[in-house]
Amino acid sequence: MKFGFIAHPTSGALKRHVKMLDLLERNIREQDRGYSRDLWQWRNLVPCADFGRIVGASGDVCEGIVHYMPLTADEMLSQPRAIAARVIDGVHSLQKQGAQLVGLGGFTAIVGNRGLVTLERTGVPVTTGNSLTAYAAWRNVLEAMERLEVDPVETEVAIIGYPGSIALVIARLLGRAGCRLCLVHRGGAERARQGLEYLEEGLRERVRMTQDLEECYSSVRFFVAASSSGGLIDPYRLAPGSVVVDAALPRDVMHYHQDRDDILIIDGGLVSASADIRFGDENMGLAPKKFINGCLAETLVLSLEGRAEAFSIGRELAEEHVLEIGGLAERQGFLTTPMASWGKRLDDRAFEALRRYHHEFHQLRGEQGGTLLRNQVLNQFAAHINPILHEFYAFNSIERVFQHGRGCWLTDLDGSRYLDFVAGYGCLNTGHNHPAVNTALQRYLKDECPTFVQYVSVPLQASLLAQRLTEIAPGRLGRVFFSNSGTEAVEAALKLAMACRPGCRVVYCENGYHGKTLGALSVTGRDKHRQPFEPLLSRCSAIPFGDVQALERALQEGNVGAFIVEPIQGEGGVLFPPAGYLRQVRELCSAHDCVLIIDEIQTGLGRTGKLFACEWEEVEPDILVLAKSLSGGAVPIAATLARVDLWDRAYGSIGTFALHTSTFGGGNLAAASALATLDVIQAEHLPDNAARVGTRLQSALSEVAAEYPFIREVRGQGLMIAIEFHNSFVGSVEACVREFAGRLPGNMAATYRMMSDRARQLIQEASLELEKSLEEMFVMRCVTKLSREHGILTFVTANNNRVLRIQPPLVLSDLEAQRFVDAFAEVCRDMSTVIE
Numbered sequence: 001m002k003f004g005f006i007a008h009p010t011s012g013a014l015k016r017h018v019k020m021l022d023l024l025e026r027n028i029r030e031q032d033r034g035y036s037r038d039l040w041q042w043r044n045l046v047p048c049a050d051f052g053r054i055v056g057a058s059g060d061v062c063e064g065i066v067h068y069m070p071l072t073a074d075e076m077l078s079q080p081r082a083i084a085a086r087v088i089d090g091v092h093s094l095q096k097q098g099a100q101l102v103g104l105g106g107f108t109a110i111v112g113n114r115g116l117v118t119l120e121r122t123g124v125p126v127t128t129g130n131s132l133t134a135y136a137a138w139r140n141v142l143e144a145m146e147r148l149e150v151d152p153v154e155t156e157v158a159i160i161g162y163p164g165s166i167a168l169v170i171a172r173l174l175g176r177a178g179c180r181l182c183l184v185h186r187g188g189a190e191r192a193r194q195g196l197e198y199l200e201e202g203l204r205e206r207v208r209m210t211q212d213l214e215e216c217y218s219s220v221r222f223f224v225a226a227s228s229s230g231g232l233i234d235p236y237r238l239a240p241g242s243v244v245v246d247a248a249l250p251r252d253v254m255h256y257h258q259d260r261d262d263i264l265i266i267d268g269g270l271v272s273a274s275a276d277i278r279f280g281d282e283n284m285g286l287a288p289k290k291f292i293n294g295c296l297a298e299t300l301v302l303s304l305e306g307r308a309e310a311f312s313i314g315r316e317l318a319e320e321h322v323l324e325i326g327g328l329a330e331r332q333g334f335l336t337t338p339m340a341s342w343g344k345r346l347d348d349r350a351f352e353a354l355r356r357y358h359h360e361f362h363q364l365r366g367e368q369g370g371t372l373l374r375n376q377v378l379n380q381f382a383a384h385i386n387p388i389l390h391e392f393y394a395f396n397s398i399e400r401v402f403q404h405g406r407g408c409w410l411t412d413l414d415g416s417r418y419l420d421f422v423a424g425y426g427c428l429n430t431g432h433n434h435p436a437v438n439t440a441l442q443r444y445l446k447d448e449c450p451t452f453v454q455y456v457s458v459p460l461q462a463s464l465l466a467q468r469l470t471e472i473a474p475g476r477l478g479r480v481f482f483s484n485s486g487t488e489a490v491e492a493a494l495k496l497a498m499a500c501r502p503g504c505r506v507v508y509c510e511n512g513y514h515g516k517t518l519g520a521l522s523v524t525g526r527d528k529h530r531q532p533f534e535p536l537l538s539r540c541s542a543i544p545f546g547d548v549q550a551l552e553r554a555l556q557e558g559n560v561g562a563f564i565v566e567p568i569q570g571e572g573g574v575l576f577p578p579a580g581y582l583r584q585v586r587e588l589c590s591a592h593d594c595v596l597i598i599d600e601i602q603t604g605l606g607r608t609g610k611l612f613a614c615e616w617e618e619v620e621p622d623i624l625v626l627a628k629s630l631s632g633g634a635v636p637i638a639a640t641l642a643r644v645d646l647w648d649r650a651y652g653s654i655g656t657f658a659l660h661t662s663t664f665g666g667g668n669l670a671a672a673s674a675l676a677t678l679d680v681i682q683a684e685h686l687p688d689n690a691a692r693v694g695t696r697l698q699s700a701l702s703e704v705a706a707e708y709p710f711i712r713e714v715r716g717q718g719l720m721i722a723i724e725f726h727n728s729f730v731g732s733v734e735a736c737v738r739e740f741a742g743r744l745p746g747n748m749a750a751t752y753r754m755m756s757d758r759a760r761q762l763i764q765e766a767s768l769e770l771e772k773s774l775e776e777m778f779v780m781r782c783v784t785k786l787s788r789e790h791g792i793l794t795f796v797t798a799n800n801n802r803v804l805r806i807q808p809p810l811v812l813s814d815l816e817a818q819r820f821v822d823a824f825a826e827v828c829r830d831m832s833t834v835i836e
Contacts, residue, residue, distance in 0.1 A: 241357025
């Protein structure tokens with residue numbers, strides 16, 4: 001059986017979409033068949049889609065075509081008789097193309113007296129689709145209540161648009177479910193009395209009638225909107241926790257900025273096709289399966305059922321018809337879930353945000369159950385911390401909330417265990433919750449030691465930590481400034497160097513990473529981090545990493561007071577300079593009286609197999625920057641170590657000693673944690689373990705990588721390892737376009753050439769960016785597979801999303817390292833379907 005459907009745009013933007021389809025479709029036909037006058041004539045309907053063959057979940061088959069009447073609702077209502085005639089002509093044209101049943105969308109049904117006039121004048125079975133629309137909206141309301149754990153019997157629902165056909169039947173169905181009803185109607189007391197008569201007597205005692213929607217805002221939390229007016233509900237007037245199922249076209253909810261996270265607007269009356277349904281000859285599984293308007297879906301379902309009948313027409317919809325079409329839709333694989341809001345899929349977190357407005361608020365306690373707590377935390381993170389980062393987690397299927405950590409392992413709220421190969425991006429050299437570090441912190445707190453006594457007293461633990469650091473650090477670093485993070489430590493280093501050499505320039509390395517405060521960002525060598533905040537510090541200039549000659553040229557220009565460098569560029573992709581580079585840098589800086597700042601935030605404290613990475617070339621910095629794992633990840637702390645003469649030159653007088661201070665820097669609690677961490681690193685010989693296990697791990701990973709061309713390199717030192725992918729998609733977008741364009745009617749290549757130069761340039765730029773994103777997407781899917789299938793946490797580096805960072809805690813065992821190798825090998829096999 002074949003159906004036709006007459007749709008219409010519901011907004012000005014969608015009307016322009018129809019206009020674009022019209023232009024492109026005619027242009028393609030002209031290119032394919034040549035110019036003809038008939039091709040460029042006025043047309044009543046604009047072709048939109050030809051589904052060819054549709055197979056339902058039951059195995060039933062139909063086909064169908066969808067055409068647009070290119071008029072908005074307002075344009076139709078301004079000339080209803082003329083539009084009604086056009087609808088009749090449209091039905092006839094679809095009939096000539098083989099349609100045995102014609103669906104009428106939205107206002108194409110209304111202008112024909114809800115299909116009655118259209119049916120009478122054409123003799124072709126037509127349906128408005130209102131029955132399935134009503135069924136879906138009714139199910140949306142009940143599902144929303146279920147997901148919010150609200151009892152329908154104790155709930156009042158406001159229904160806007162009563163006693164319109166959809167609003168009336170939804171009222172009856174919700175009444176059957178036990179809901180109390182607030183029916184919003186037009187007209188006076190007589191209209192209200194008449195409206196009650198549409199309901200059976202048993203429901204009337206649970207109904208109140210009102211003309212004033214304002215009465216509902218403060219007292220009702222559930223709304224169904226099904227008027228034909230549009231723009232009736234002010235979302236800013238809705239009480240927190242309100243849910244609106246908006247089945248009206250145009251929408252009954254006024255346009256707003258969607259800036260309220262305490263209400264939920266559900267796109268009512270939509271259904272989605274399950275995976276069991278096929279739309280024509282699908283390519284890559286792409287088909288318009290999600291969030292199909294009920295009016296179109298009803299036409300499609302009736303066609304699959306072989307029922308060429310006027311199913312939903314006239315003013316009143318029978319409840320039996322509504323329930324029947326709902327059952328048929330489910331049989332054919334059309335479901336009312338998932339639901340959407342403004343076209344975006346809804347999940348549990350959308351409802352979780354509203355739960356507290358319907359129940360006494362629950363504090364986040366583990367006894368509530370892992371899933372509930374997890375959803376609460378994810379929702380609160382999205383609402384109050386970083387919604388885009390939350391979306392990134394969801395997109396990559398890496399949404400997790402951990403509740404326990406020990407050594408190299410983390411456990412989430414669902415009880416799943418993960419081997420941690422990220423370790424806080426290098427913060428957890430001693431592992432999660434090392435017993436010795438925890439014991440030191442517990443003892444400190446039990447003894448009620450004072451934490452913040454800086455500048456009114458000498459801090460005990462901070463002073464002991466400063467002495468300890470100067471004893472173990474390379475060179476003659478006799479002064480220590482404590483802060484809270486790596487970027488603060490870099491700020492302190494830069495300010496110290498600038499205070500020593502007023503007006504001097506600072507040289508840094510391209511692709512380096514030193515933090516995201518404005519000063520540290522000024523010496524971070526990646527444009528994507530810098531550009532939104534420019535101009536930054538003007539006296540900072542970049543040179544290539546690992547290029548001794550470039551540094552020498554910069555120093556010979558004069559006025560360079562400091563050079564900041566990482567021994568290994570961690571966030572840059574775990575990149576190594578040539579052998580001997582750091583030693584040559586030291587010699588050049590000494591010769592030109594340039595302060596050498598070595599950033600060991602990631603490489604320090606045993607990560608590379610020595611306590612400090614600069615020790616591999618026996619280099620002594622003038623300023624050393626430490627952070628991340630200094631406290632074992634337990635308490636934020638960072639340290640900037642400097643030569644005594646530099647410190648005294650900058651801050652060595654009564655007028656300068658307090659030029660750079662920090663409220664929280666140098667707190668005793670953090671220092672106590674750091675002292676315990678240093679004890680663990682030295683007592684357990686963690687640098688040696690990093691060197692031994694890291695060498696074996698890197699060798700094993702290299703063997704795996706040798707089998708797969710999409711892995712460019714495995715590199716590293718100690719337990720600072722990178723796996724760089726190179727799975728090129730260069731030219732893939734153009735090849736895809738050429739492949740499809742060459743098989744389509746018309747001349748797409750000529751159309752492209754006739755575009756403006758600027759349009760073609762933007763398309764080319766977009767293609768290149770898309771190809772880069774595809775390569776990064778490939779790497780992220782490896783991250784996801786390691787996590788979801790093998791319980792291993794990894795991530796990419798900040799400056800290069802094609803580099804997988806391997807930075808586990810330094811307490812990693814050989815067995816745990818082999819577990820990662822085995823998992824990585826399996827992921828590579830799975831992802832090697834198409835290789836170069």
